[in-house]
Amino acid sequence: MEKISSNMKTILITGGTGFLGRNLAPALTGAFRVVLTGRNNKQNNYAQAVTGCEVIPMDVANIEAVRDAFTEVRPDFVIHAAATKFVDLAEKQPMECIDVNVTGSQNVARVAVEKQVEVVLGISTDKAAPPVRNTYGLSKAIMERIFCSMNSKAQTRFACVRYGNVAWSTGSVLPIWKQMHEKDGVIRSTGPEMRRFFFTVDEAVKLVLTALENIEAIQGKVLSRYMKAAQIADLLNTWIENKGGSWERIEGRPGERNDEFLIGEIELPFTTELIYDGITHYLISFNEKVPKPLTVGLSSANTTRLSPSEMADLIDDARE
Numbered sequence: 301m302e303k304i305s306s307n308m309k310t311i312l313i314t315g316g317t318g319f320l321g322r323n324l325a326p327a328l329t330g331a332f333r334v335v336l337t338g339r340n341n342k343q344n345n346y347a348q349a350v351t352g353c354e355v356i357p358m359d360v361a362n363i364e365a366v367r368d369a370f371t372e373v374r375p376d377f378v379i380h381a382a383a384t385k386f387v388d389l390a391e392k393q394p395m396e397c398i399d400v401n402v403t404g405s406q407n408v409a410r411v412a413v414e415k416q417v418e419v420v421l422g423i424s425t426d427k428a429a430p431p432v433r434n435t436y437g438l439s440k441a442i443m444e445r446i447f448c449s450m451n452s453k454a455q456t457r458f459a460c461v462r463y464g465n466v467a468w469s470t471g472s473v474l475p476i477w478k479q480m481h482e483k484d485g486v487i488r489s490t491g492p493e494m495r496r497f498f499f500t501v502d503e504a505v506k507l508v509l510t511a512l513e514n515i516e517a518i519q520g521k522v523l524s525r526y527m528k529a530a531q532i533a534d535l536l537n538t539w540i541e542n543k544g545g546s547w548e549r550i551e552g553r554p555g556e557r558n559d560e561f562l563i564g565e566i567e568l569p570f571t572t573e574l575i576y577d578g579i580t581h582y583l584i585s586f587n588e589k590v591p592k593p594l595t596v597g598l599s600s601a602n603t604t605r606l607s608p609s610e611m612a613d614l615i616d617d618a619r620e
Protein backbone atom coordinates (compact mmCIF):
# COMPACT_ATOMS: atom_id res chain seq x y z
CA MET A 301 0.00 0.00 0.00
CA GLU A 302 2.32 2.78 -1.19
CA LYS A 303 0.45 5.10 -3.55
CA ILE A 304 -1.60 6.77 -0.82
CA SER A 305 0.89 6.60 2.02
CA SER A 306 2.50 10.06 1.88
CA ASN A 307 0.63 11.41 4.93
CA MET A 308 -0.43 9.12 7.75
CA LYS A 309 -4.18 9.11 7.35
CA THR A 310 -6.70 7.26 9.46
CA ILE A 311 -8.60 4.31 8.08
CA LEU A 312 -11.56 2.89 9.97
CA ILE A 313 -12.72 -0.63 9.12
CA THR A 314 -16.31 -1.32 10.18
CA GLY A 315 -16.55 -5.00 11.05
CA GLY A 316 -12.77 -4.81 11.08
CA THR A 317 -12.65 -7.32 13.93
CA GLY A 318 -13.90 -10.01 11.52
CA PHE A 319 -11.91 -12.31 9.26
CA LEU A 320 -11.32 -9.84 6.44
CA GLY A 321 -10.55 -6.95 8.79
CA ARG A 322 -8.03 -8.92 10.84
CA ASN A 323 -6.21 -9.96 7.66
CA LEU A 324 -6.52 -6.55 5.97
CA ALA A 325 -5.24 -4.55 8.94
CA PRO A 326 -1.59 -5.69 8.65
CA ALA A 327 -1.56 -4.70 4.95
CA LEU A 328 -2.63 -1.14 5.84
CA THR A 329 -0.67 -0.63 9.04
CA GLY A 330 2.36 1.57 8.42
CA ALA A 331 0.65 3.49 5.61
CA PHE A 332 -2.36 4.28 7.82
CA ARG A 333 -3.43 4.59 11.40
CA VAL A 334 -5.85 1.65 11.36
CA VAL A 335 -8.89 1.52 13.65
CA LEU A 336 -11.09 -1.57 13.71
CA THR A 337 -14.68 -1.63 14.95
CA GLY A 338 -17.08 -4.40 15.96
CA ARG A 339 -19.80 -5.06 18.53
CA ASN A 340 -18.67 -8.11 20.46
CA ASN A 341 -16.07 -7.11 23.04
CA LYS A 342 -14.52 -10.55 23.26
CA GLN A 343 -13.92 -10.48 19.51
CA ASN A 344 -12.81 -6.83 19.74
CA ASN A 345 -10.16 -7.79 22.30
CA TYR A 346 -9.04 -10.72 20.18
CA ALA A 347 -8.73 -8.50 17.07
CA GLN A 348 -6.76 -5.94 19.07
CA ALA A 349 -4.40 -8.65 20.33
CA VAL A 350 -3.73 -10.21 16.90
CA THR A 351 -3.46 -6.98 14.85
CA GLY A 352 -2.10 -4.50 17.39
CA CYS A 353 -4.60 -1.97 16.02
CA GLU A 354 -6.91 0.28 18.01
CA VAL A 355 -10.34 -1.31 18.32
CA ILE A 356 -13.50 0.45 19.41
CA PRO A 357 -17.03 -0.88 19.82
CA MET A 358 -19.57 0.32 17.25
CA ASP A 359 -22.90 -1.04 16.05
CA VAL A 360 -23.48 0.12 12.46
CA ALA A 361 -27.24 -0.33 12.86
CA ASN A 362 -27.25 2.52 15.40
CA ILE A 363 -26.50 5.82 13.65
CA GLU A 364 -25.62 7.55 16.92
CA ALA A 365 -22.99 4.88 17.61
CA VAL A 366 -21.59 5.42 14.11
CA ARG A 367 -21.56 9.19 14.67
CA ASP A 368 -19.84 8.81 18.05
CA ALA A 369 -17.18 6.51 16.59
CA PHE A 370 -16.51 8.78 13.59
CA THR A 371 -16.32 11.83 15.90
CA GLU A 372 -13.76 10.05 18.06
CA VAL A 373 -11.69 8.42 15.30
CA ARG A 374 -12.01 11.14 12.58
CA PRO A 375 -11.38 8.68 9.73
CA ASP A 376 -10.14 9.82 6.32
CA PHE A 377 -10.96 6.44 4.77
CA VAL A 378 -13.66 3.93 5.72
CA ILE A 379 -13.81 0.32 4.65
CA HIS A 380 -17.30 -0.92 5.36
CA ALA A 381 -16.97 -4.65 6.05
CA ALA A 382 -19.52 -4.96 8.90
CA ALA A 383 -22.29 -7.31 7.88
CA THR A 384 -24.37 -10.23 8.90
CA LYS A 385 -23.40 -12.67 6.15
CA PHE A 386 -25.05 -16.02 6.82
CA VAL A 387 -27.50 -16.82 4.04
CA ASP A 388 -29.72 -19.17 6.04
CA LEU A 389 -29.86 -16.84 9.07
CA ALA A 390 -30.88 -13.94 6.86
CA GLU A 391 -33.72 -16.07 5.44
CA LYS A 392 -34.97 -16.83 8.95
CA GLN A 393 -34.32 -13.38 10.47
CA PRO A 394 -34.52 -10.99 7.51
CA MET A 395 -35.20 -7.98 9.76
CA GLU A 396 -31.82 -8.34 11.46
CA CYS A 397 -30.10 -8.68 8.09
CA ILE A 398 -31.78 -5.52 6.79
CA ASP A 399 -30.98 -3.61 10.00
CA VAL A 400 -27.28 -4.44 9.77
CA ASN A 401 -26.62 -4.66 6.03
CA VAL A 402 -29.01 -2.01 4.68
CA THR A 403 -29.69 0.46 7.53
CA GLY A 404 -26.12 -0.04 8.76
CA SER A 405 -24.73 0.81 5.30
CA GLN A 406 -27.01 3.85 5.08
CA ASN A 407 -25.79 4.98 8.48
CA VAL A 408 -22.15 4.62 7.48
CA ALA A 409 -22.81 6.50 4.21
CA ARG A 410 -24.73 9.33 5.91
CA VAL A 411 -22.19 9.85 8.69
CA ALA A 412 -19.26 9.58 6.25
CA VAL A 413 -20.71 12.46 4.21
CA GLU A 414 -21.52 14.44 7.35
CA LYS A 415 -17.94 14.01 8.64
CA GLN A 416 -16.36 14.62 5.21
CA VAL A 417 -14.67 11.25 4.99
CA GLU A 418 -12.59 11.12 1.78
CA VAL A 419 -13.32 7.56 0.67
CA VAL A 420 -15.83 4.87 1.63
CA LEU A 421 -15.37 1.36 0.21
CA GLY A 422 -18.15 -1.21 0.74
CA ILE A 423 -17.40 -4.93 0.76
CA SER A 424 -19.95 -6.80 -1.33
CA THR A 425 -20.48 -10.38 -2.39
CA ASP A 426 -21.20 -12.45 -5.49
CA LYS A 427 -24.61 -13.09 -3.90
CA ALA A 428 -25.50 -9.45 -4.72
CA ALA A 429 -25.14 -10.13 -8.47
CA PRO A 430 -28.32 -10.74 -10.44
CA PRO A 431 -30.23 -13.02 -10.37
CA VAL A 432 -30.29 -12.49 -6.59
CA ARG A 433 -31.52 -15.59 -4.77
CA ASN A 434 -31.66 -14.63 -1.09
CA THR A 435 -32.20 -11.88 1.49
CA TYR A 436 -28.48 -11.57 2.22
CA GLY A 437 -27.77 -11.01 -1.50
CA LEU A 438 -30.61 -8.48 -1.75
CA SER A 439 -29.29 -6.57 1.26
CA LYS A 440 -25.81 -6.36 -0.26
CA ALA A 441 -27.23 -5.41 -3.68
CA ILE A 442 -28.93 -2.48 -1.94
CA MET A 443 -25.68 -1.53 -0.18
CA GLU A 444 -23.93 -1.45 -3.58
CA ARG A 445 -26.60 0.87 -4.96
CA ILE A 446 -26.63 3.13 -1.90
CA PHE A 447 -22.87 3.61 -2.05
CA CYS A 448 -22.65 4.04 -5.83
CA SER A 449 -25.47 6.56 -5.80
CA MET A 450 -24.01 8.55 -2.87
CA ASN A 451 -20.82 9.09 -4.86
CA SER A 452 -22.34 11.77 -7.08
CA LYS A 453 -24.01 13.58 -4.20
CA ALA A 454 -21.09 14.62 -2.00
CA GLN A 455 -17.33 15.13 -1.87
CA THR A 456 -16.88 11.68 -0.36
CA ARG A 457 -15.89 9.11 -2.97
CA PHE A 458 -17.83 5.88 -2.64
CA ALA A 459 -17.18 2.52 -4.31
CA CYS A 460 -17.61 -1.18 -3.60
CA VAL A 461 -15.71 -4.37 -4.24
CA ARG A 462 -17.57 -7.59 -5.01
CA TYR A 463 -16.14 -11.09 -4.68
CA GLY A 464 -17.05 -14.72 -3.95
CA ASN A 465 -16.07 -17.04 -1.11
CA VAL A 466 -12.94 -16.36 0.89
CA ALA A 467 -11.31 -19.61 1.97
CA TRP A 468 -11.22 -20.10 5.75
CA SER A 469 -13.41 -17.05 6.50
CA THR A 470 -15.72 -17.11 9.53
CA GLY A 471 -18.44 -19.75 9.22
CA SER A 472 -17.38 -20.85 5.73
CA VAL A 473 -17.04 -24.44 4.58
CA LEU A 474 -13.35 -25.07 5.34
CA PRO A 475 -13.40 -24.21 9.09
CA ILE A 476 -16.71 -26.07 9.43
CA TRP A 477 -15.27 -29.12 7.67
CA LYS A 478 -12.20 -28.95 9.90
CA GLN A 479 -14.41 -29.08 13.01
CA MET A 480 -16.42 -32.04 11.67
CA HIS A 481 -13.28 -33.84 10.56
CA GLU A 482 -11.69 -33.45 13.98
CA LYS A 483 -14.88 -34.69 15.70
CA ASP A 484 -15.55 -37.99 13.92
CA GLY A 485 -13.74 -37.90 10.56
CA VAL A 486 -16.99 -37.43 8.62
CA ILE A 487 -17.71 -34.19 6.77
CA ARG A 488 -21.40 -33.52 6.20
CA SER A 489 -22.06 -31.32 3.17
CA THR A 490 -25.33 -29.62 2.15
CA GLY A 491 -24.36 -29.24 -1.49
CA PRO A 492 -21.70 -31.42 -3.11
CA GLU A 493 -23.15 -30.55 -6.53
CA MET A 494 -22.85 -26.81 -5.89
CA ARG A 495 -20.15 -24.73 -7.53
CA ARG A 496 -18.66 -21.77 -5.71
CA PHE A 497 -16.11 -19.06 -6.49
CA PHE A 498 -13.15 -19.26 -4.14
CA PHE A 499 -10.03 -17.27 -3.48
CA THR A 500 -7.64 -16.68 -0.60
CA VAL A 501 -7.95 -13.91 1.96
CA ASP A 502 -4.71 -12.45 0.55
CA GLU A 503 -6.48 -12.10 -2.81
CA ALA A 504 -9.46 -10.43 -1.10
CA VAL A 505 -7.07 -8.03 0.66
CA LYS A 506 -5.36 -7.30 -2.67
CA LEU A 507 -8.70 -6.46 -4.29
CA VAL A 508 -9.44 -3.97 -1.49
CA LEU A 509 -5.99 -2.39 -1.91
CA THR A 510 -6.45 -2.21 -5.70
CA ALA A 511 -9.81 -0.48 -5.17
CA LEU A 512 -8.28 2.08 -2.79
CA GLU A 513 -5.33 2.74 -5.09
CA ASN A 514 -7.62 3.26 -8.07
CA ILE A 515 -10.44 5.08 -6.31
CA GLU A 516 -10.48 7.94 -8.85
CA ALA A 517 -11.22 5.48 -11.65
CA ILE A 518 -13.68 3.26 -9.82
CA GLN A 519 -15.66 5.76 -7.73
CA GLY A 520 -19.42 5.33 -8.02
CA LYS A 521 -18.93 1.76 -9.26
CA VAL A 522 -18.40 -1.80 -8.12
CA LEU A 523 -14.98 -3.38 -8.74
CA SER A 524 -14.83 -7.15 -9.11
CA ARG A 525 -12.19 -9.50 -10.50
CA TYR A 526 -11.88 -12.81 -12.30
CA MET A 527 -12.22 -15.68 -9.88
CA LYS A 528 -11.98 -19.42 -10.36
CA ALA A 529 -14.55 -21.82 -8.92
CA ALA A 530 -14.69 -25.32 -7.46
CA GLN A 531 -17.42 -27.91 -7.33
CA ILE A 532 -17.95 -28.64 -3.65
CA ALA A 533 -17.68 -32.43 -4.27
CA ASP A 534 -14.23 -31.88 -5.83
CA LEU A 535 -13.14 -29.78 -2.86
CA LEU A 536 -14.46 -32.47 -0.50
CA ASN A 537 -12.61 -35.20 -2.39
CA THR A 538 -9.39 -33.16 -2.30
CA TRP A 539 -9.81 -32.71 1.46
CA ILE A 540 -10.35 -36.45 1.99
CA GLU A 541 -7.41 -37.39 -0.28
CA ASN A 542 -5.11 -35.09 1.70
CA LYS A 543 -6.44 -35.53 5.23
CA GLY A 544 -8.34 -38.86 5.25
CA GLY A 545 -11.88 -39.48 6.55
CA SER A 546 -15.05 -39.42 4.44
CA TRP A 547 -17.94 -37.13 3.49
CA GLU A 548 -21.69 -37.53 3.19
CA ARG A 549 -24.56 -35.41 1.90
CA ILE A 550 -27.04 -33.76 4.30
CA GLU A 551 -30.15 -31.71 3.68
CA GLY A 552 -29.70 -28.26 2.08
CA ARG A 553 -30.27 -24.91 3.77
CA PRO A 554 -32.73 -22.18 2.78
CA GLY A 555 -31.54 -19.59 0.29
CA GLU A 556 -28.83 -21.72 -1.32
CA ARG A 557 -28.47 -22.34 -5.05
CA ASN A 558 -26.21 -24.46 -7.23
CA ASP A 559 -24.27 -21.63 -8.86
CA GLU A 560 -23.28 -18.08 -8.00
CA PHE A 561 -22.78 -15.15 -10.36
CA LEU A 562 -20.08 -12.50 -10.13
CA ILE A 563 -21.41 -10.56 -13.11
CA GLY A 564 -25.05 -11.18 -13.98
CA GLU A 565 -26.46 -11.09 -17.54
CA ILE A 566 -28.41 -7.88 -16.99
CA GLU A 567 -25.25 -6.15 -15.80
CA LEU A 568 -23.36 -6.74 -19.07
CA PRO A 569 -24.21 -3.41 -20.81
CA PHE A 570 -23.02 -1.62 -17.66
CA THR A 571 -19.78 -3.55 -17.13
CA THR A 572 -16.26 -2.85 -18.44
CA GLU A 573 -13.30 -5.19 -18.30
CA LEU A 574 -9.97 -3.80 -17.13
CA ILE A 575 -6.60 -5.16 -16.11
CA TYR A 576 -4.93 -4.34 -12.81
CA ASP A 577 -1.64 -6.09 -11.95
CA GLY A 578 -2.14 -8.51 -14.82
CA ILE A 579 -5.50 -9.73 -13.47
CA THR A 580 -8.81 -9.22 -15.28
CA HIS A 581 -11.08 -6.98 -13.23
CA TYR A 582 -14.63 -5.83 -13.91
CA LEU A 583 -16.06 -2.41 -13.25
CA ILE A 584 -19.82 -2.50 -12.84
CA SER A 585 -21.88 0.67 -12.92
CA PHE A 586 -25.55 1.11 -12.32
CA ASN A 587 -27.72 2.82 -14.93
CA GLU A 588 -24.73 3.93 -17.01
CA LYS A 589 -24.12 1.97 -20.22
CA VAL A 590 -20.44 1.59 -21.12
CA PRO A 591 -18.86 1.93 -24.61
CA LYS A 592 -17.21 -1.52 -24.61
CA PRO A 593 -19.48 -3.73 -22.52
CA LEU A 594 -18.67 -7.21 -21.36
CA THR A 595 -20.37 -9.78 -23.61
CA VAL A 596 -20.58 -12.82 -21.32
CA GLY A 597 -21.48 -12.88 -17.63
CA LEU A 598 -19.28 -14.65 -15.09
CA SER A 599 -20.71 -17.47 -13.02
CA SER A 600 -19.32 -20.37 -11.05
CA ALA A 601 -20.63 -22.57 -13.91
CA ASN A 602 -18.70 -20.89 -16.76
CA THR A 603 -15.48 -19.79 -15.03
CA THR A 604 -12.25 -21.79 -14.89
CA ARG A 605 -12.24 -24.64 -12.34
CA LEU A 606 -9.61 -24.62 -9.62
CA SER A 607 -7.10 -27.42 -10.27
CA PRO A 608 -6.58 -30.17 -7.66
CA SER A 609 -3.35 -28.51 -6.54
CA GLU A 610 -5.05 -25.08 -6.28
CA MET A 611 -7.79 -26.68 -4.16
CA ALA A 612 -5.17 -28.39 -1.98
CA ASP A 613 -3.42 -25.01 -1.53
CA LEU A 614 -6.69 -23.39 -0.43
CA ILE A 615 -7.30 -26.21 2.04
CA ASP A 616 -3.78 -25.82 3.46
CA ASP A 617 -4.08 -22.03 3.75
CA ALA A 618 -5.85 -22.19 7.15
CA ARG A 619 -6.15 -18.71 8.74
CA GLU A 620 -7.63 -17.32 11.92
Ligand SMILES: NC(=O)c1ccc[n+]([C@@H]2O[C@H](COP(=O)([O-])OP(=O)(O)OC[C@H]3O[C@@H](n4cnc5c(N)ncnc54)[C@H](OP(=O)(O)O)[C@@H]3O)[C@@H](O)[C@H]2O)c1
Binds near residue numbers: 385423463
Ligand atom coordinates in the same frame (compact mmCIF):
# COMPACT_ATOMS: atom_id res chain seq x y z
N1 LIG B 1 -16.21 -14.29 3.84
C1 LIG B 1 -16.60 -14.35 2.59
O1 LIG B 1 -16.52 -15.39 1.93
C2 LIG B 1 -17.15 -13.10 1.94
C3 LIG B 1 -17.40 -13.11 0.56
C4 LIG B 1 -17.89 -11.95 -0.03
C5 LIG B 1 -18.12 -10.82 0.75
N2 LIG B 1 -17.91 -10.86 2.08
C6 LIG B 1 -18.17 -9.66 2.88
O2 LIG B 1 -16.97 -9.28 3.46
C7 LIG B 1 -17.23 -8.63 4.70
C8 LIG B 1 -16.36 -9.21 5.79
O3 LIG B 1 -16.65 -10.58 5.92
P1 LIG B 1 -15.89 -11.50 6.95
O4 LIG B 1 -15.67 -12.81 6.28
O5 LIG B 1 -14.76 -10.78 7.54
O6 LIG B 1 -17.05 -11.71 8.01
P2 LIG B 1 -16.97 -11.88 9.62
O7 LIG B 1 -15.71 -12.54 10.00
O8 LIG B 1 -18.27 -12.48 10.01
O9 LIG B 1 -16.90 -10.39 10.12
C9 LIG B 1 -18.02 -9.56 10.14
C10 LIG B 1 -17.72 -8.41 11.02
O10 LIG B 1 -18.86 -7.54 11.07
C11 LIG B 1 -19.12 -7.20 12.44
N3 LIG B 1 -20.54 -6.88 12.57
C12 LIG B 1 -21.62 -7.66 12.38
N4 LIG B 1 -22.74 -6.97 12.64
C13 LIG B 1 -22.34 -5.72 12.99
C14 LIG B 1 -23.03 -4.56 13.41
N5 LIG B 1 -24.37 -4.51 13.51
N6 LIG B 1 -22.31 -3.45 13.70
C15 LIG B 1 -20.97 -3.46 13.63
N7 LIG B 1 -20.24 -4.54 13.27
C16 LIG B 1 -20.94 -5.66 12.96
C17 LIG B 1 -18.69 -8.44 13.22
O11 LIG B 1 -18.36 -8.15 14.56
P3 LIG B 1 -19.47 -8.13 15.76
O12 LIG B 1 -20.41 -9.24 15.49
O13 LIG B 1 -18.65 -8.20 16.99
O14 LIG B 1 -20.10 -6.80 15.60
C18 LIG B 1 -17.41 -8.80 12.46
O15 LIG B 1 -16.34 -7.98 12.90
C19 LIG B 1 -18.72 -8.75 4.95
O16 LIG B 1 -19.33 -7.53 4.58
C20 LIG B 1 -19.15 -9.85 4.02
O17 LIG B 1 -20.48 -9.70 3.61
C21 LIG B 1 -17.41 -11.97 2.70
